[in-house]
Amino acid sequence: MTTVPTDEAAEPAAGWAPTWALGRAVLLTGVLLIAAVLLGRVDLVVLATPFALGTAYALRRRPTAAPQLEILADDGHLVEGGAMAATVSVGNPDTVSYDVAVVRARVSPWLRVERVGFGGAGLDVRRSGADRPFVTAIPTGRAVDLELSGTARRWGRHPIGPAGARVAAADGLLVSRAVITDPVRMRVYPETEQFEAVEAMPRAAGLVGAHHSRRPGEGGELAGVRVFGPGDRLRRIDWRVSLRARQLHVAATLSDRDAEVVVLLDVLAEAGRSGGVKGAASVLDTTVRAAAAIAEHYLHRGDRVAMLEYGPAARRLRPATGRRQYLTVLEWLLDVRAEASPHEPYDQVFGPQVLSADALVVVLTPLLDERSAQMLARLARGGRFVVAVDTLPTDLAPPGERGWAPVAFRLWRLDRDTMIAQLREHGVPVVRWAGAGSLDQVLRDVARLATAPRVGAR
Incomplete structure (x- = not known):
């Protein structure tokens, strides 16, 4: 709590x-x-x-102490769309009873309070609102809790409060000064969309893992049959081929290795209107939810996942594996904010100390800024394995609501489609995020490109 x-x-x-x-x-x-x-x-x-x-x-017994007020919020693993609960506790430390206590609390609009009550007696506030004042009496040395319950509608750190209370004593002849508390921020993690990518990674880089690399080693994927040589294990001998060829042959396998996945979030622009977990999704909503889904999928497979922002802050989360990294990723995503910047954060993104040469870079971008396309092309020219995920909402606001003329809106759409086509010509696959199986075809193409011979520049 x-x-x-x-x-x-x-x-x-x-x-x-x-x-x-x-x-x-x-x-x-x-x-x-x-x-x-x-x-x-x-x-x-x-x-x-x-x-x-x-x-x-x-007035024979005048109160001397002010009421005590505090906010308690459930600090568990709350996911958007889940049930939220908070409590505003009003205490009476005085020796005189409070005849009337008026309590009021402000709650974030993304935390929809549906029921409010004192001591278990609930009141439905779906229509009247949760920021209305609530009145109760408080005996001496007791505390009364204003219980707030409802639904968390969107990911992020949402404030509950500030809350204020004023009490009256001495049969309503005396009133206390207003007591106000600072707000508490409730953490609401993004909903993880169902995501599966069954295709192999383009290049596995670790020592052990679930992906089949192109390097020979001790693994479960058969790479072929070859002549027995020094250092080969006897249990690898293929007796059927050896008897037919009258020479010892062994079954060669590919090593199983883990991969490093870098999820790069383009936070240079925001578009669309967020409607919560059951409503429309903005660019930032799609970006954060897709990043959580991709991280969960690859961390569950034992891969190393890193997070990186392409924006003014250039925040970075170092690669790691396991459930602890997944919880760290969710916590890191709560602070993602879209912010335009006139500067180009190239130095923070393209350094070898940030992006491994063998990492798969999944870029979540709405492609609204020309610098985003330049960044993707630069990653591709640097030999990175890049997959661009288009996060622009399909139901973007009509031109009239955005203040654009219909012709200008269509021209902007055509210019953006041309940009996507140029990226594909540079070898950057662009796919729209659609949940399960969104990246299968793209990863298949990237893996095919990774196995192809490369021409070195002289």
């Missing part, structure tokens, strides 16, 4: 102020007593006595 206590340093000193009810009671009592003296009427004194005694009785 994540807890944010009240920031007492940022708030004024604990104090109580009189309410309008106390002012009216004192004013009415004073007016009646003055009128009784001036007019010489005893009945006005009798009439003012209940107001004076009631006010004095209510």
